[in-house]
Amino acid sequence: MTIIFLFIYTLTFFSIPSSFQLDEFTYIGFTHPETKLSLSLSDSAQINKNGILQLTSDTTKLTGHVFYSSPIHFKNSSFSFSTCFAFSIRPNDVKLGGGDGLTFAIAKSKDFTSALWGGHLGLFNSNNIGNFSNHIFAVEFDTYQNFEFGDMNDNHVGIDVNSLLSNNSALAGYFGDDLVQNEVNLKSGKPILAWIEYDSITSYVNVTISPSSSKPRIPLLSFPVRLSSIFEEYMYVGFSASTGLVSSSHYLLGWSFKLNGEAKSLDLNTLPSLPKTRKKHKSTLIISLSILVPFFVLTSILIVVLFLIKKLKNSEVIESWELEIGPHRYKYIELKKATRNFKESELLGFGGFGRVYKGTLPNPKIQVAVKRISHESKQGVREFISEISSIGKFRHRNLVQLLGWCRRGSDLLLVYDFMPNGSLDKLLFDQEKCVLNWEKRFNIIKGVASGLLYLHEGYEQTVIHRDVKASNVLLDDEMNARLGDFGLAKLYDHGSNPGTTRLVGTLGYLAPELTRTGRATTGCDVFAFGTLLLEIACGRRPIEPIGPDDLVLVDYVWSKWSEGSILDVVDLNFKGDFDENEVLMVLKLGLMCLSNEQLGRPSMRQVVSYLEGEVEIMEDLRVPSGGCVEVGGFEDYLHSYTPSSFEQTSSFTVLPKT
Structure with a gap:
């Protein structure tokens, strides 16, 4: 048993x-x-x-x-x-x-x-x-x-x-x-x-x-x-x-x-x-061979040809100088798959430089933004290499992180952290209902200021961004500000004098001395930051068409300041629900940054000290006898140059959500 x-x-x-x-x-x-x-x-x-x-x-x-x-x-x-x-x-x-x-x-x-x-x-x-x-x-x-x-x-x-x-x-x-x-x-x-x-x-x-x-x-x-x-x-x-x-x-x-x-x-x-x-009958074998062999050969040739065409289509020639550039170099086929062959539905925005697509990279799975520089863009290989070699080394919480890059023929691609809340100008101007209260706006201001201070003083070289504006301020999932788009950035050693350069940037943010000297300095970034401060506080663009004339934001703020009704300029979307002292400080700081004289502007270190409450701003801002801005002659300066005089290679349009 x-x-x-x-x-x-x-x-x-x-x-x-x-x-x-x-x-x-x-x-x-x-x-x-x-x-x-x-x-x-x-x-x-x-x-x-x-x-x-x-x-x-x-x-x-x-x-x-x-x-x-x-x-x-x-x-x-x-x-x-x-x-x-x-x-x-x-x-x-x-x-x-x-x-x-x-x-x-x-x-x-x-x-x-x-x-x-x-x-x-x-x-x-x-x-x-x-x-x-x-x-x-x-x-x-x-x-x-x-x-x-x-x-x-x-x-x-x-x-x-x-x-x-x-x-x-x-x-x-x-x-x-x-x-x-x-x-x-x-x-x-x-x-x-x-x-x-x-x-x-x-x-x-x-x-x-x-x-x-x-x-x-x-x-x-x-x-x-x-x-x-x-x-x-x-x-x-x-x-x-x-x-x-x-x-x-x-x-x-x-x-x-x-x-x-x-x-x-x-x-x-x-x-x-x-x-x-x-054992199979010999005649069956002969018939099978006569049918299958030609078909098999033709099919194999077709597969090989298709395979080679696909390989050639996605192939990329790597030159020796590219091996010396950091950070990570992605394969073109990786970015093509990540953006679903640069599909229109993945398009985040576009501008003079080209297009930006949302992508998903596997292993590990992360979302990225892929900047594909257009063939027609004036930002060519030289600016592309500059952007890679410079921002690839930047490490700051208020700068958009460059993860890698790729070049295939005339296709130039940069891979950044994905910013789920898009650009600041979209939230300031393109939303039917404003989603930014004063607390968030003030936090964004301090973030951009911290990023600029790092560029001017914290990096191994002095970095002039040259295109500080609302559309280049991106917001992460916690609404923290990240300054991005370094395609126009210029670097020089600390203590040395920057050389002259071609006039580039965006109308309304350009410091007046640029037209006289052609020399970009940290003061030019401070001037653009001043315009950004007024934008955020007022909820208005630097230049707005109103009737037959244009409203120049800095002139408007100065006129209200001289009348003693400065709070009239505050964005109506949060009027009555903000810290009045902080708003006044930001408006005064904006006007200081917009001084017509470069030496009259504060440095970014001083700006950060004001924003953090370490130093108080003096109360003796004055409107000059000439009219407009102490910043002197800004209205005449604006009307002396038409948009066609400027090379706006970094203007950026954000697509509305579908």
């Missing part, structure tokens, strides 16, 4: 997985009556009478799947795993070769009804291949060289993550005791044992194969990959196989699996025997 009990227990343990132990199972063949209850078979997969599980038959364009019916709880603690299985791939015709291969797969679902046959191996289709949302880890035993996926040959083993572009691959084989690799023909039709092991501590996947029951000491593939980012809490384990224009029969003879431990090894001598091969 005891012997009978032990026999029944042993048969149950080795033939079907325990319903109470879903982290370990072993199949010695697939003959047990309960096997169909524990396995989920789909498409052409079936269990033969001799106990062999057949995924595909000698028919073209097939897929076959078998998965363990219950999901495995991978993330209950650690999720190391081990599996051992015996398989055989038998081509329908040896001379034509095999097609297309078999995979061991771990996936979030066992439903692959939308997957394609052939090179997609029954796991993916043309729409989802490569998507990080697939959550698929697979080891492929590939018997068909598919140029679309960069296969090395028609007899290799590869490790795949969410795609069939293998993360690592090797010619099918095993290492003997003499450390020499011996080839294994996956299409031999003979049984082959495979071991796949993952250690969650070291994050390494090891893949080993052998034509015998003895496991080689050295794995064929050993590859580092963190499956924690791929696996969900519950995943399905199983196999997928497919045939294409050439057919093969894919067999499973046995399978064992264990979570957080070593799976039971299989002995080829105890597994079911493969069915005998059937």
Whole structure:
């Protein structure tokens, strides 16, 4: 009686997985009556009478799947795993070769009804291949060289993550005791044992194969990959196989699996025997060859041509000087995929320099802004290199961080942190309902001032931004200000005098001395910052068309100051709900920054001291006898130059939300 009990227990343990132990199972063949209850078979997969599980038959364009019916709880603690299985791939015709291969797969679902046959191996289709949302880890035993996926040959083993572009691959084989690799023909039709092991501590996947029951000491593939980012809490384990224009029969003879431990090894001598091969009539072979070979050759040529065209289209020539520039250099194809081929729906804004797109980079998944400089832009390679080499080294919480760059021919691209709340001018002027109270505005002012102080004094060189304005102030997810767009920035050593340069910038922000000397200084940034202060406090643009004349914001503020009604200029959107002392201080500070004389303006260090309350502003601001601004002659200065006189290469338009 005891012997009978032990026999029944042993048969149950080795033939079907325990319903109470879903982290370990072993199949010695697939003959047990309960096997169909524990396995989920789909498409052409079936269990033969001799106990062999057949995924595909000698028919073209097939897929076959078998998965363990219950999901495995991978993330209950650690999720190391081990599996051992015996398989055989038998081509329908040896001379034509095999097609297309078999995979061991771990996936979030066992439903692959939308997957394609052939090179997609029954796991993916043309729409989802490569998507990080697939959550698929697979080891492929590939018997068909598919140029679309960069296969090395028609007899290799590869490790795949969410795609069939293998993360690592090797010619099918095993290492003997003499450390020499011996080839294994996956299409031999003979049984082959495979071991796949993952250690969650070291994050390494090891893949080993052998034509015998003895496991080689050295794995064929050993590859580092963190499956924690791929696996969900519950995943399905199983196999997928497919045939294409050439057919093969894919067999499973046995399978064992264990979570957080070593799976039971299989002995080829105890597994079911493969069915005998059937000889095909010679005429059938001749007919098949006459039809398939020309088709196969033409298809292969077409695939190669399409592959080469795609490669050439996305290729990029890297010149020697580019290797010396930091920071990170992205591949063009990475940014193309991140922005969904620079799709219009991803467009954040545009201007004279080109366009800015929203993008998503994988591994790790982050959102970025990709600035694509237009071919027609006057910001060419020289300014592009300047922007990379300078802002790539900036490190300040109130400056937009440059993450990397790319150049492909005449395409120039910069990759920045993504600012979800857009630009300041959008929130000041383009919103039907203002969303910026005074507290937020004052915090933005202090942030921009801190960023400018870093540029003027905190960096290894003096940096003149030359295009400080509301549209170049971007806001992060916490409404903190980040000064961006350094395409016009000019750098010189501390203590030295800046040289003359061409007149660039935006009308309304340009310091008057620029037209006289052509010399950009930190005082020019202070002048533009003064205009920005008045914009934020008043909710008005620097120049606004009102009737036949234009309203010049600085003149308007001075006139109200001289009348003693300065609070009339405050933005109506928050009037009555603001700190009056802070608003008055900002208005006075704006007028000081807008002094017509460069030496009459405060430095950014003094500006920050005023804003932080360390120093009080004197009360002796006066309107000069000439009329307009102490800043002297600003109205005449504005009307002396038309917009066409200025090279507005950095103007920027923000698209409204859809």
